[in-house]
Amino acid sequence: MNRTYSLKKNEDIKAVLNHQNKRFYHGIGVFAKPNPSIQSFRIAFSVPKKYGNAVKRNQMKRRLREIVRTFTVKPKHDIFVIVRPDYSFQSFEMLTQTLHTCFTQLKLIGETHD
Numbered sequence: 001m002n003r004t005y006s007l008k009k010n011e012d013i014k015a016v017l018n019h020q021n022k023r024f025y026h027g028i029g030v031f032a033k034p035n036p037s038i039q040s041f042r043i044a045f046s047v048p049k050k051y052g053n054a055v056k057r058n059q060m061k062r063r064l065r066e067i068v069r070t071f072t073v074k075p076k077h078d079i080f081v082i083v084r085p086d087y088s089f090q091s092f093e094m095l096t097q098t099l100h101t102c103f104t105q106l107k108l109i110g111e112t113h114d
Contacts, residue, residue: 007044007078016044016080023102027087028095030102031080041108043068043079050085060089067096071109079108 007013019033035042045064047057060083073079081099089095103109 005040005043007042007080012042012078013044013080016078021106023105024084025101025105026094026098027084028098028102029082029084030099030106030108031082032106032108033078034076035078036076038076038078040075041073041077041079043073043081046080046082048083048085051083051087063092063095064099067099070096071100071103073103074108077108 007016016031016033019031021033022029022031024030045061047060049057051057051060064081064083068081100109
C-alpha cells in the first residue's frame with residue numbers, strides 16, 4: 001500500500017473518530033469520514049498493546065493492510081481501523097470476511113477484486 005494512502009496526523013484521526021460513522025463486527029472496528037479534499041482514500045490501523053507483543057501487533061497490521069489492498073475502496077474517504085484487545089485471530093479468511101462486512105455496511109466498497 002502506497003504512503004499516500006496513510007492517515008498519519010493525530011488531528012485527522014481524531015476527526016474520523018468523532019464523525020460517528022462507525023461499525024464494529026467480531027472485535028474489529030471501522031470508522032469512516034468523507035473527505036472531499038483528497039483524491040483517493042486514506043487509512044490508518046490501530047492494534048493496542050493489550051492485543052499482544054510487537055510481533056503479533058505488526059503481523060495483524062500487515063494482514064489488515066493486505067486485505068484492504070484487495071478491496072476496491074471508494075475514494076475521498078478517511079478510514080480508521082481498530083482491533084479490540086480481546087479479538088482472537090482465527091483465520092485470514094475470517095478476518096477478510098469481518099473487514100469486508102464492516103466496509104460494506106459503511107458503503108466504502110462495492111466488491112473485491114483478485
